[in-house]
Amino acid sequence: MARRKIRFAAGIIIVLAAVAFFAISGFQEGKAYYRTLEELEALGPAVTGQRLRVAGIVADSSVVREGAVVTFQLEQETRRLAVQYVGSQPIPDTFKDGVEAVVEGKRRPDGTFEADRIQAKCASKYEARYGGAKHASE
Amino acid sequence: MELLAIGLLSTLALAFVVYPLLNPRRYLYYLDDLLGSRDEIQLSFLHARKRLVFDNIKDLDFEHEMGKLAKDDYVRLRNDLMREAEEAVKDIDRAQIRREIDEEIEGEVRSRRRTK
Amino acid sequence: MASLGNLSITLALTFAAYALFALFYGAAAGRREVTKSGEHAVYVVFFFVTLAVASLSVLLLRSDFSIEYVANYSNRDLNLFYKFAALWGGQEGSLLFWSWILTFYGAIAAWVNRRYPGKLVPYTLGVVSLTSAFFLVINKFAANPFDRLVMDHGPGLALAPFVPADGNGLNPLLQHPAMVIHPPLLYLGYVGFVVPFSFCLAALMTRDLGSGWIKMARRWTLTAWLFLGVGILLGGKWAYVELGWGGYWAWDPVENASLMPWLTGTAFLHSVIVQERRNMLKVWNVVLILTTYMLAIFGTFLTRSGLVSSVHAFAQSAIGNYFAVFLILMGGFAIYLVVTRRGYLKSEKQLDSWASREASFLLNNLILLAACFAVLWGTIFPMISELVQGEKITVGAPYFNRINIPIGLFLLFLTGVGPLLAWRKTSFASMKRIFLWPAAGALVVAVACVVGGIRSFYAALSFSLAALVTITIVSEFYRAGRARMRSTGENFLRALYTVTAINKRRYGGYIVHFGFVLLVIGFTGQAFTTEGWGEVNVGDRFTVGRYDFECLAVDETEDPNWVGLKATLAVNRNGRPLGTMYPEKRFYTASEQATSEVRIRTSLKEDLYVVFAGMSEGNSKAVIQVWINPLVTWVWIGGMVMALGTIVTILPNVKERRLERRKRELDRLLEATEPV
Numbered sequence: 068m069a070r071r072k073i074r075f076a077a078g079i080i081i082v083l084a085a086v087a088f089f090a091i092s093g094f095q096e097g098k099a100y101y102r103t104l105e106e107l108e109a110l111g112p113a114v115t116g117q118r119l120r121v122a123g124i125v126a127d128s129s130v131v132r133e134g135a136v137v138t139f140q141l142e143q144e145t146r147r148l149a150v151q152y153v154g155s156q157p158i159p160d161t162f163k164d165g166v167e168a169v170v171e172g173k174r175r176p177d178g179t180f181e182a183d184r185i186q187a188k189c190a191s192k193y194e195a196r197y198g199g200a201k202h203a204s205e
Numbered sequence: 206m207e208l209l210a211i212g213l214l215s216t217l218a219l220a221f222v223v224y225p226l227l228n229p230r231r232y233l234y235y236l237d238d239l240l241g242s243r244d245e246i247q248l249s250f251l252h253a254r255k256r257l258v259f260d261n262i263k264d265l266d267f268e269h270e271m272g273k274l275a276k277d278d279y280v281r282l283r284n285d286l287m288r289e290a291e292e293a294v295k296d297i298d299r300a301q302i303r304r305e306i307d308e309e310i311e312g313e314v315r316s317r318r319r320t321k
Numbered sequence: 322m323a324s325l326g327n328l329s330i331t332l333a334l335t336f337a338a339y340a341l342f343a344l345f346y347g348a349a350a351g352r353r354e355v356t357k358s359g360e361h362a363v364y365v366v367f368f369f370v371t372l373a374v375a376s377l378s379v380l381l382l383r384s385d386f387s388i389e390y391v392a393n394y395s396n397r398d399l400n401l402f403y404k405f406a407a408l409w410g411g412q413e414g415s416l417l418f419w420s421w422i423l424t425f426y427g428a429i430a431a432w433v434n435r436r437y438p439g440k441l442v443p444y445t446l447g448v449v450s451l452t453s454a455f456f457l458v459i460n461k462f463a464a465n466p467f468d469r470l471v472m473d474h475g476p477g478l479a480l481a482p483f484v485p486a487d488g489n490g491l492n493p494l495l496q497h498p499a500m501v502i503h504p505p506l507l508y509l510g511y512v513g514f515v516v517p518f519s520f521c522l523a524a525l526m527t528r529d530l531g532s533g534w535i536k537m538a539r540r541w542t543l544t545a546w547l548f549l550g551v552g553i554l555l556g557g558k559w560a561y562v563e564l565g566w567g568g569y570w571a572w573d574p575v576e577n578a579s580l581m582p583w584l585t586g587t588a589f590l591h592s593v594i595v596q597e598r599r600n601m602l603k604v605w606n607v608v609l610i611l612t613t614y615m616l617a618i619f620g621t622f623l624t625r626s627g628l629v630s631s632v633h634a635f636a637q638s639a640i641g642n643y644f645a646v647f648l649i650l651m652g653g654f655a656i657y658l659v660v661t662r663r664g665y666l667k668s669e670k671q672l673d674s675w676a677s678r679e680a681s682f683l684l685n686n687l688i689l690l691a692a693c694f695a696v697l698w699g700t701i702f703p704m705i706s707e708l709v710q711g712e713k714i715t716v717g718a719p720y721f722n723r724i725n726i727p728i729g730l731f732l733l734f735l736t737g738v739g740p741l742l743a744w745r746k747t748s749f750a751s752m753k754r755i756f757l758w759p760a761a762g763a764l765v766v767a768v769a770c771v772v773g774g775i776r777s778f779y780a781a782l783s784f785s786l787a788a789l790v791t792i793t794i795v796s797e798f799y800r801a802g803r804a805r806m807r808s809t810g811e812n813f814l815r816a817l818y819t820v821t822a823i824n825k826r827r828y829g830g831y832i833v834h835f836g837f838v839l840l841v842i843g844f845t846g847q848a849f850t851t852e853g854w855g856e857v858n859v860g861d862r863f864t865v866g867r868y869d870f871e872c873l874a875v876d877e878t879e880d881p882n883w884v885g886l887k888a889t890l891a892v893n894r895n896g897r898p899l900g901t902m903y904p905e906k907r908f909y910t911a912s913e914q915a916t917s918e919v920r921i922r923t924s925l926k927e928d929l930y931v932v933f934a935g936m937s938e939g940n941s942k943a944v945i946q947v948w949i950n951p952l953v954t955w956v957w958i959g960g961m962v963m964a965l966g967t968i969v970t971i972l973p974n975v976k977e978r979r980l981e982r983r984k985r986e987l988d989r990l991l992e993a994t995e996p997v
Contacts, residue, residue, distance in 0.1 A: 161914070218368065
């Protein structure tokens with residue numbers, strides 16, 4: 068009876084161990100640290116080559132497309148970051164001046180950012196349009 | 206206008222919900238099922254188990270006909286299931302006999318009370 | 322109209338609270354008139370929520386912009402169909418919609434089981450009412466769709482009602498029929514799991530933990546699973562066709578949120594078979610349905626709380642707290658019940674051998690739960706890492722793919738092997754018989770892959786397993802038909818039909834498995850995707866794979882709602898002309914939103930996916946991006962086959978219907994002889 072139990076426990080442990088192995092290796096390959104522009108500036112060359120995710124607002128009139136590569140600038144208050152998007156997926160439709168965008172990639176030695184993934188959010192248009200309007204419940 | 210409509214609908218809804226509370230006797234017939242006699246529950250459970258084993262045997266026979274089982278496997282598994290079936294049927298018989306005994310005794314007690 | 326809607330929500334909430342009390346108290350005290358009253362209250366709750374939904378619909382169709390929700394998600398020029406669809410387009414409306422579906426399901430559960438004796442049904446309806454009450458609280462206090470707009474004109478002045486001239490409108494990305502059905506389908510799925518969960522808690526409360534609750538919950542579970550699965554695939558199809566990034570699944574947190582309950586739901590659907598046949602895995606089943614319910618609600622919460630960054634996410638709001646509290650309380654209650662009733666959850670049998678059908682189901686449970694946990698971990702990891710380390714770390718697609726590809730393939734393997742194994746123990750002799758042809762087929766395909774130049778190990782494995790499972794399924798149908806034919810003398814086709822008709826669960830299940838095989842084949846195509854792009858003026862050419870493109874024109878286009886650019890491309894394959902494609906890029910003026918009109922040339926073998934990415938070099942050259950996606954169509958075909966198979970399993974078995982008829986006759990007899 069005990070031998071059978073051991074055999075089953077062993078089988079289950081093997082399966083779970085395999086899953087854990089895949090999880091850990093996949094994790095190492097894909098993980099990215101989230102940094103604000105401020106943190107990125109502060110950390111400087113120390114994070115060159117590390118996989119990072121950075122968010123900012125797309126600076127007005129900074130978007131330039133050269134073939135499949137798009138360069139633009141992300142800004143946060145007074146800081147700016149030059150980004151070059153080299154990913155294979157097309158720029159999302161929501162991406163344009165003034166929207167919040169998140170880029171994922173690496174910092175280059177020259178301080179610019181090489182992004183291979185990009186996400187953009189729809190601006191919260193309601194606040195923009197109606198200024199001081201609020202809502203009231205009944 | 207809207208308030209009137211809502212008021213009317215709420216009243217109707219309230220009436221619909223309260224109605225059963227005003228006629229409890231209508232639901233007395235369900236009383237048994239909520240309080241549930243234990244013997245009934247036990248018996249239906251045993252019948253369900255018997256049906257399950259019989260279904261399993263039928264499935265096994267069909268899988269053998271399909272050619273998925275080697276002869277030795279089939280014989281071995283069928284014997285196991287037959288043993289289970291025997292147990293299930295015996296359990297039902299035992300429970301039924303006990304019930305009959307209980308009823309008989311209760312019958313005698315009741316008739317004794319009446320003659321008192 | 323808005324006050325009607327608001328009052329309706331309040332009334333619904335009140336009656337839900339009453340129902341909850343009446344059902345639990347009535348069942349516990351054995352007073353049927355009280356549970357009956359509670360049952361009536363369940364119908365009433367549905368009625369009032371319907372009234373609320375109707376009011377909101379009227380407000381939307383009328384374009385009443387004094388209501389904040391209408392102003393946010395609709396505009397004057399919007400097509401009537403999309404004005405109505407705005408009902409579930411925004412947070413408040415979609416949560417009300419959730420309540421509507423839930424109370425609808427509650428009413429159906431009440432009606433269908435109205436003559437069922439015992440305490441199981443009242444307790445079940447009680448748990449459904451408890452969940453309904455929670456969502457109605459949210460509808461009333463945290464996300465009320467009937468809130469009005471007011472403008473703050475400054476200190477000392479009262480807040481005044483404000484009616485904007487026009488609304489914000491619906492994001493043009495969402496103006497697509499698939500996008501309109503996608504949320505309702507998902508909700509029909511998520512919400513559908515509430516009922517089996519309620520049956521489970523009721524069974525725990527009544528200590529009746531045999532297969533009774535499982536059988537009663539079975540069709541609910543299958544229906545919920547069907548809707549959820551179709552909803553997920555539809556979302557993927559929409560992303561593929563509309564969003565223009567070449568793929569259909571991004572491991573986005575909101576996508577993951579819908580996948581997780583599907584995974585545990587799949588495990589539950591399979592695991593209950595073991596309980597019904599062998600009275601084992603009782604604890605597994607309870608845990609699985611509990612988890613599915615929690616994940617369904619958690620999924621709704623994740624999508625709406627703004628807790629994770631996603632292209633899906635709606636605005637951040639305080640409702641997260643409501644959900645968190647509810648999940649904790651409900652989870653705590655469920656765990657309490659399981660712990661105090663654990664004596665009733667003991668298995669009557671044990672696992673005899675790894676070479677048994679029970680073992681394959683157990684592995685199935687394990688692996689699906691592991692996948693779900695891995696996806697959950699990856700999805701909430703950014704939040705956890707921030708809490709624990711102060712750094713926000715995200716995990717990308719590589720993590721999810723690394724785990725789920727092997728798991729998916731192992732699942733595929735189990736799909737083939739499981740049904741062939743015998744219950745309890747399969748001897749080597751039997752295994753030789755049943756695995757001969759499937760294994761041979763798998764080997765042949767494996768060799769063909771290697772010879773054909775497929776270098777990806779997973780792809781070759783995937784195709785081999787697909788062959789194995791297909792042969793298994795075909796052999797099951799064939800053998801069953803032949804066996805019946807031999808014993809009844811019917812012709813083969815008739816025998817096959819009868820065998821399926823009297824056991825729709827099993828053979829419908831095999832159809833679903835075959836759909837799964839096609840789905841996996843479709844996924845495998847991703848290993849061979851080719852991509853490329855061209856920067857072209859009129860007259861330029863470029864090549865991607867075996868396809869040749871020539872730019873014939875780049876024109877400006879317009880419409881009352883948008884302006885755009887359209888490229889005309891002549892396409893050749895291996896030198897032979899295939900026709901022209903017209904990818905576009907549009908810019909919607911009202912919402913200032915750009916969209917790509919992707920053009921796809923579909924065939925069973927591959928999809929040619931062409932996107933107008935934009936203009937480059939000072940707006941002189943058009944940039945066209947191209948993907949060649951092999952086998953993608955099989956994903957959609959596989960999904961449809963799975964859906965059809967599920968419908969077959971939901972249909973009642975032929976014999977079942979006769980039994981139902983007899984039961985109804987008996988009920989009618991009982992009614993006629995009702996004592997006073």
